[in-house]
Amino acid sequence: MELLRQTTWLLWKDLLLEMRRRESLLAMFFFGVLLLFIFNFAFEIPRERAAEMAPGLLWLAFIFTGTLGLAQLYQAEKENHCLEALLLSPIDRGALFLAKVFFNLLLMLSVEVVVFPLFWMLFNLEAWKLLPSLFLVAFLGTLGFCAIGALFSAVTLKARARELLLPLVIFPLMIPVILATIRAMEILLRTGAFEEASPWLRLLIGFDVIFITAGFLIFEWVIEA
Amino acid sequence: MQLVVHRLSKAYGYLWALKELTLELRSGECVALLGPNGAGKTTLLKLLSALLSPTQGEITVDGERFVTSSHRLRSLVGLLSPHEHLYEGLTASENLRFFVSLYHKKINRLETEKSLELVGLKDWSDQYVGSLSSGMKCRLTIAKWLLLEPRLLLLDEPYGVLDGAGVELLESYLRRLCSGGGIAVIATHHVQRALRLCSRAIILDHGSLIFDEPKQEPWESFHRAFENFAPRENGWSS
Numbered sequence: 001m002e003l004l005r006q007t008t009w010l011l012w013k014d015l016l017l018e019m020r021r022r023e024s025l026l027a028m029f030f031f032g033v034l035l036l037f038i039f040n041f042a043f044e045i046p047r048e049r050a051a052e053m054a055p056g057l058l059w060l061a062f063i064f065t066g067t068l069g070l071a072q073l074y075q076a077e078k079e080n081h082c083l084e085a086l087l088l089s090p091i092d093r094g095a096l097f098l099a100k101v102f103f104n105l106l107l108m109l110s111v112e113v114v115v116f117p118l119f120w121m122l123f124n125l126e127a128w129k130l131l132p133s134l135f136l137v138a139f140l141g142t143l144g145f146c147a148i149g150a151l152f153s154a155v156t157l158k159a160r161a162r163e164l165l166l167p168l169v170i171f172p173l174m175i176p177v178i179l180a181t182i183r184a185m186e187i188l189l190r191t192g193a194f195e196e197a198s199p200w201l202r203l204l205i206g207f208d209v210i211f212i213t214a215g216f217l218i219f220e221w222v223i224e225a
Numbered sequence: 226m227q228l229v230v231h232r233l234s235k236a237y238g239y240l241w242a243l244k245e246l247t248l249e250l251r252s253g254e255c256v257a258l259l260g261p262n263g264a265g266k267t268t269l270l271k272l273l274s275a276l277l278s279p280t281q282g283e284i285t286v287d288g289e290r291f292v293t294s295s296h297r298l299r300s301l302v303g304l305l306s307p308h309e310h311l312y313e314g315l316t317a318s319e320n321l322r323f324f325v326s327l328y329h330k331k332i333n334r335l336e337t338e339k340s341l342e343l344v345g346l347k348d349w350s351d352q353y354v355g356s357l358s359s360g361m362k363c364r365l366t367i368a369k370w371l372l373l374e375p376r377l378l379l380l381d382e383p384y385g386v387l388d389g390a391g392v393e394l395l396e397s398y399l400r401r402l403c404s405g406g407g408i409a410v411i412a413t414h415h416v417q418r419a420l421r422l423c424s425r426a427i428i429l430d431h432g433s434l435i436f437d438e439p440k441q442e443p444w445e446s447f448h449r450a451f452e453n454f455a456p457r458e459n460g461w462s463s
Contacts, residue, residue, distance in 0.1 A: 002329070009326045017314040076312060085310035088274055089327040090299040224278075 003098075006091045010099030017076050018107070024072045025107055032065040032115045040122045050125050055185035058119055059178060062112060062142065063171075069107050070149040070170070071163050073100055083157075083223075093220035100150040101143075101212065108142045130192060134185055137197070140204045141181030147211035148173050154222050177211075180204040226252045226287060226301070226376050226408060228273070233282035235268050235432075242268040244432045245282070250377075250410070255403045257419035258412040259451075260429035266412035269429070270379045273410065274304045286377075300328050303375030305383050309362045313355030317346055317365050320354055325372050332372060340368040344394060359386040367395060377408045384415045396422050416451070 018024060039061070045053050077083035086096060116135060120128065152170045156162045184200035194201075228250040235243040243265045250256060258266050271277040273284065275291055275298070284291040291298050304310075311320050318337045325332050341350050344364040354362060363386050370378060383395060399409045399422060413419045420426065420440070428436035428450055436450040 006327065009323060013312065013315065013323050016319070017312065020314050076314065079313055080311055081306070081308035082310060082312055084276060084304075084306070084308065085324065086327070087276060088299065088302070088304055088310075089324065090296040090329065091327045092296070 003092050003095050006095035007098045007102070010086075010091075010096060011102055014076065014099060014103040015106070018103075023075075024069050025110060027072075028065040028069050028107060028111050029114065031068055032061050032111045033118065035061040035064060036115060036119055036122055045123050045125075047124075047126070050123070051186055051189035054119070054123065054125060054189060055182045058116070058138075058185075059141070059182055061115060061119075062108065062138070063145070063174070063178065065111055065115075066104070066108050066142070066145055066149065067167050067170075069104055070153045071166060073104055073150060073153045074157055078157075087224060093223055094216040096223065097150060097154075097215050097219035100153075101146045101215070104146040104150060105143060108146065109139065112138055112142065127189060127192070130188060133188055133194060137181060137184045137188065137201065137204070140201070140208060141177055144177035144181075144204065144208045144211055145174060147208065147215050148177070151211075151215040151219065151222065154219065157223075177204065177207050180207065226406065228291075228377060228408060229285045230273075231283050231285070233269075233272060233284065234280050235265075235272060235277060236280045242432050243272070243279075243429075246429075246432075246434055247282075248427065248434065248437060250408050252406040252408065253403050254425055255399060255409045255423045256411065257416070257423035257426045258410055258429070259414075259416060259419070259426060263431070264429040265432040266429055267381055268432075270304065270381050270410065270412055273377070274302050274379055275299060276304075300373075301376040303370045303373060303378045305363070305366055305370065305378065305380040307382055307385065309359075309366065311354045311362055311365060314353065316351050316353055317341060317357070317368075318350040320365065321369055321372060324369050328373050330373065336372065340371045341365075343371060344368040345390070360388055360391055363387055364391055364394065367398060371398065375407070378402055378410070380409065380411045380413075382413050383411065384413055384418055392418070420447075 039057050043053070043057065074083065077086065112135070116131060120131065148170055153166060156165050156169060159165050180200045180203045184197040184204060187197040187200065188194065230246055230248045233243055233246040234241060246269065258269065260266055268277065272279055275295060278292070286298050286301065289298065315323065318341065321337050321340065322332065338347065338350060341347050344367050346361060346364055346368065349357060349361065354365065357365065363383070384392060387395060402409055411419050411423065423440065425439045426436065426447055427434065436447065438446060
């Protein structure tokens with residue numbers, strides 16, 4: 001209960017700061033939309049190949065916009081050494097990790113809510129009725145992305161050239177999450193049946209659980225190093 | 226409250242910032258931590274607040290080992306640092322509410338207003354911290370510790386940004402803290418100011434303890450120790 005209360009306060013602080021500054025969300029939103037337009041100009045997706053190509057392109061956009069958000073994730077804590085103030089307090093370090101995961105998740109989902117239908121419109125895709133199911137798969141993928149991202153964004157917090165280092169560290173680790181998400185979306189688009197995609201979904205849920213649990217448990221050592 | 230530092234050492238790579246430091250701080254003590262730049266004052270404060278882990282040695286609070294994961298002991302420690310430790314995008318009252326909530330305490334708006342009034346920031350409660358001056362931010366940090374009531378307060382060069390009224394406010398708070406059984410450790414270069422307030426002085430040099438005595442009048446030994454170090458350190462003077 002105390003963990004939940006602390007996580008809520010930390011999340012409240014991050015959301016309030018983001019609502020006032022709108023630095024991460026606006027940058028992520030415009031970058032995501034920009035990528036879609038670039039993809040639209042660069043690729044012609046034939047209707048019969050939509051199921052193969054759409055998930056990959058869509059996730060490419062999500063990964064790039066998400067990385068933009070991750071680079072800014074601890075920016076508020078860097079100003080005035082606020083991270084030191086948080087570490088000085090008796091909070092559970094896991095609460096800090098969870099708050100950062102949920103904060104980045106909310107940012108990315110806000111972008112995805114706009115990018116998803118826009119992608120469908122730009123590429124003249126049908127299967128609008130599959131959008132909620134696809135969004136659910138994207139949610140699971142995004143959760144895994146945010147868990148790995150929040151952890152390694154903290155690992156590289158004190159590193160020089162952090163913006164360059166962060167993608168190099170996290171992209172290889174995200175391969176299982178990205179692969180499972182793209183495969184599940186592709187199967188959903190092809191067959192329209194959730195059951196067909198269930199092996200990949202189970203894998204995705206498994207990775208989410210592993211990364212969130214591992215992140216929660218080791219965050220104390222990561223952030224205090 | 227009793228804080229014992231036993232053979233505490235801290236190395237940054239090959240550089241030893243503190244070497245085999247042993248001392249004991251007791252309830253009600255107000256300690257001036259003095260020494261030239263690079264003496265190890267800030268490192269000692271960070272070790273005492275468990276923001277850093279020692280390379281060797283240990284710190285115990287009332288017999289309990291104080292390590293970075295000691296959440297209960299953390300709630301007893303406050304640090305007033307030149308880095309301000311406040312979110313610039315939050316208002317003064319939001320900062321107070323946020324930080325107090327992390328210490329398992331609940332405060333209402335009235336208590337927030339009252340603490341802001343005590344530090345002379347009542348009219349600034351809804352202002353963003355980014356728009357406050359350094360002195361006002363320091364006062365806001367004092368308001369935070371007024372609400373949190375730590376038992377051990379560590380102050381890293383607190384006099385730099387405060388005006389006369391701010392210094393008086395801080396000193397009256399520290400007197401109250403120590404008379405209530407708390408411990409204050411003030412690392413500063415404002416020697417005379419610190420000595421006026423403190424009941425004990427500690428001098429560090431190159432990470433080693435070279436002087437540790439309770440205040441007395443006349444304090445010949447302190448002046449001798451101080452004069453040995455003052456001339457070779459620009460800016461470290463009474």
